[in-house]
Amino acid sequence: MEMKQFSSEPPSASINYSEVVQSSSFQQLMREKRRFILPFSLFFLAFYFALPILTSYSKVLNTPAIGSVSWAWVFAFAQFIMTWTLCMLYSKRAARFDEMVEQIRQEAKEGGNV
Amino acid sequence: MHGLAFSLFLVIVALTLLITYFASKRTKTTSEFYTADSALTGWQNGWAIAGDYMSAASFLGIAGMIALTGFDGFFYSIGFLVAYLVVLYIVAEPLRNLGKYTMADMIAARFDDKKVRGVAALNTISISIFYMIAQLVGAGGLIKLLLGIDYVYAVLIVGILMTVYVVFGGMTATSWVQIVKAVLLMAGTFIISLIVFAKFDFSIVKMFNEVKTATPLGESFLNPGNKFKNPLDTISLNLALILGTAGLPHILIRFFTVKDAPTARKSVVYATWIIGLFYVMTIFLGFGAAAFVGYDKIVAANPAGNMAAPLLAEALGGDFLFAFVSAVAFATILAVVAGLVLSAASAFAHDFYNHIVRQGQATEKEQMLAARWASVGVAILSILLALFAQKMNVAFLVSLAFAVAASANLPIILLTIFWKRFNTAGAITGMLVGLISSLVLVAISPNVWAPEPGVAILVGEPIFKLANPGIVSIPLGFIAAVLGTLLSSKKQDDKKFDEILVKANTGIRDFTH
Numbered sequence: 146m147e148m149k150q151f152s153s154e155p156p157s158a159s160i161n162y163s164e165v166v167q168s169s170s171f172q173q174l175m176r177e178k179r180r181f182i183l184p185f186s187l188f189f190l191a192f193y194f195a196l197p198i199l200t201s202y203s204k205v206l207n208t209p210a211i212g213s214v215s216w217a218w219v220f221a222f223a224q225f226i227m228t229w230t231l232c233m234l235y236s237k238r239a240a241r242f243d244e245m246v247e248q249i250r251q252e253a254k255e256g257g258n259v
Numbered sequence: 260m261h262g263l264a265f266s267l268f269l270v271i272v273a274l275t276l277l278i279t280y281f282a283s284k285r286t287k288t289t290s291e292f293y294t295a296d297s298a299l300t301g302w303q304n305g306w307a308i309a310g311d312y313m314s315a316a317s318f319l320g321i322a323g324m325i326a327l328t329g330f331d332g333f334f335y336s337i338g339f340l341v342a343y344l345v346v347l348y349i350v351a352e353p354l355r356n357l358g359k360y361t362m363a364d365m366i367a368a369r370f371d372d373k374k375v376r377g378v379a380a381l382n383t384i385s386i387s388i389f390y391m392i393a394q395l396v397g398a399g400g401l402i403k404l405l406l407g408i409d410y411v412y413a414v415l416i417v418g419i420l421m422t423v424y425v426v427f428g429g430m431t432a433t434s435w436v437q438i439v440k441a442v443l444l445m446a447g448t449f450i451i452s453l454i455v456f457a458k459f460d461f462s463i464v465k466m467f468n469e470v471k472t473a474t475p476l477g478e479s480f481l482n483p484g485n486k487f488k489n490p491l492d493t494i495s496l497n498l499a500l501i502l503g504t505a506g507l508p509h510i511l512i513r514f515f516t517v518k519d520a521p522t523a524r525k526s527v528v529y530a531t532w533i534i535g536l537f538y539v540m541t542i543f544l545g546f547g548a549a550a551f552v553g554y555d556k557i558v559a560a561n562p563a564g565n566m567a568a569p570l571l572a573e574a575l576g577g578d579f580l581f582a583f584v585s586a587v588a589f590a591t592i593l594a595v596v597a598g599l600v601l602s603a604a605s606a607f608a609h610d611f612y613n614h615i616v617r618q619g620q621a622t623e624k625e626q627m628l629a630a631r632w633a634s635v636g637v638a639i640l641s642i643l644l645a646l647f648a649q650k651m652n653v654a655f656l657v658s659l660a661f662a663v664a665a666s667a668n669l670p671i672i673l674l675t676i677f678w679k680r681f682n683t684a685g686a687i688t689g690m691l692v693g694l695i696s697s698l699v700l701v702a703i704s705p706n707v708w709a710p711e712p713g714v715a716i717l718v719g720e721p722i723f724k725l726a727n728p729g730i731v732s733i734p735l736g737f738i739a740a741v742l743g744t745l746l747s748s749k750k751q752d753d754k755k756f757d758e759i760l761v762k763a764n765t766g767i768r769d770f771t772h
Binding site: 160163165166171182185190196197201207212213221222227228229232233243246253 | 330341482532
């Protein structure tokens with residue numbers, strides 16, 4: 146299909162999405178996103194559920210860590226540190242995703258025949 | 260008696276009405292009404308998300324729970340925060356890229372089907388109304404305690420104010436009320452936390468040492484297990500907290516108020532910092548109340564512990580701090596219910612009226628009228644339900660809202676953006692099974708049934724033993740969506756999925772920018 150007609154067409158009709166999906170730059174974006182999001186999501190879910198599972202089924206976290214502050218509280222505070230850290234890591238990584246998106250947009254603009 | 264508190268309430272009312280007045284001048288089109296014309300910046304929306312999310316239940320409820328049960332109350336703080344990683348990693352950006360005004364828009368971007376949109380809208384309305392009844396009943400009780408105003412009038416005052424914000428100021432007024440409230444809440448909580456911390460000589464260890472002897476629970480106050488005795492119920496609650504947030508419609512619509520996915524992402528990052536700092540401070544509120552107000556006085560004021568934070572403020576800073584914290588709690592309620600009215604009203608007016616009844620052909624003017632009347636209708640319905648529920652313990656409605664959001668909305672959002680084979684039959688069965696299973700499980704749970712009279716709404720042995728249905732209803736929602744897809748003969752459209760994949764991940768819609 147030719148990509149010469151612009152304004153009069155409804156916007157989405159001018160993009161061949163299947164072609165974009167098959168382009169190497171889009172495939173790379175999906176790969177990099179998956180490589181980040183999947184392992185980190187599994188990590189934070191495991192880290193998060195470890196706390197209620199440990200407190201419900203054992204007493205190991207009731208031992209003191211610093212003074213009266215038990216390991217349960219240390220682990221609880223660690224959930225906050227974990228959340229903020231993963232938040233910033235993603236935010237940094239996503240800046241690279243944005244650059245890749247910009248490239249995909251350029252390629253789609255040039256006609257999608259990549 | 261609480262003259263100062265009353266004046267500060269009036270200040271809050273005046274301030275929010277002023278915001279609404281200015282917002283009303285910028286609320287002429289549907290885009291302005293539903294999304295503040297997508298013109299909010301990342302940090303504005305970050306504060307607004309925080310203001311939309313940190314309800315009176317988190318502020319007063321968690322502070323009270325920590326004061327009375329120690330560690331277990333803090334589970335809520337953790338779950339409410341970590342949930343934002345699900346929002347950030349998986350939901351916020353695709354939602355912004357695919358949707359327009361409502362969550363149903365996102366699902367409809369893939370399945371252009373009236374039934375799918377209708378069921379998605381039904382879920383949005385159910386979740387928002389459950390959540391709102393819990394907020395309004397809590398608000399009525401709270402204002403009665405703080406100001407001595409009768410429950411009925413208290414609910415009416417909150418109900419009328421939220422209606423005025425939304426009807427006249429739409430999303431712009433709602434957003435700014437939420438931003439102002441979030442700033443006030445953070446300031447109030449910070450001041451109290453600082454005073455509490457100073458009283459413990461700025462030593463965490465000293466604080467923990469002293470609360471150990473301050474409550475009737477003694478040493479076990481610091482250990483988990485005072486409130487949550489059933490391990491499965493605890494895990495079920497945690498599941499609903501972490502997965503439900505990313506399916507709450509009043510949170511999801513906030514992502515349409517910014518211009519693109521990168522800005523939506525930034526707003527979640529800001530929100531995560533603000534919300535996290537707030538929930539860390541709930542420890543100071545809870546421990547402070549346990550140490551300086553005392554168990555007996557907290558329970559005497561309200562058995563659930565909801566007065567712990569205001570009483571702590573009074574103990575630390577006298578009448579002024581009490582009045583200030585009460586006013587902050589009031590602002591908190593207003594900001595949250597306004598967001599809820601808007602999300603339910605947009606499902607009525609945009610999804611049901613414009614897309615289903617009018618086939619998407621309603622004019623701007625008709626849509627605006629529908630949106631305003633839907634807001635009034637939602638508000639009246641919620642006020643009536645809240646008046647009817649005055650004597651009931653409706654705190655469980657918040658966990659019901661989270662459970663429905665996690666069981667009915669999240670599976671559909673995930674499968675829409677990630678699963679190529681997913682189809683309309685799967686979307687409809689998934690949403691309905693998620694909704695109905697949560698409702699039925701709660702209806703036969705200890706929230707509703709208790710063998711002794713007066714403990715729950717009805718007297719009898721609960722059939723389902725868990726107070727939180729998530730551990731059963733969330734898997735059911737996913738399984739139903741998958742089975743519904745696999746068992747139906749309907750063919751999915753690969754081209755459509757390619758389009759969704761590209762749009763969700765890149766936001767590319769046209770070549771104009």
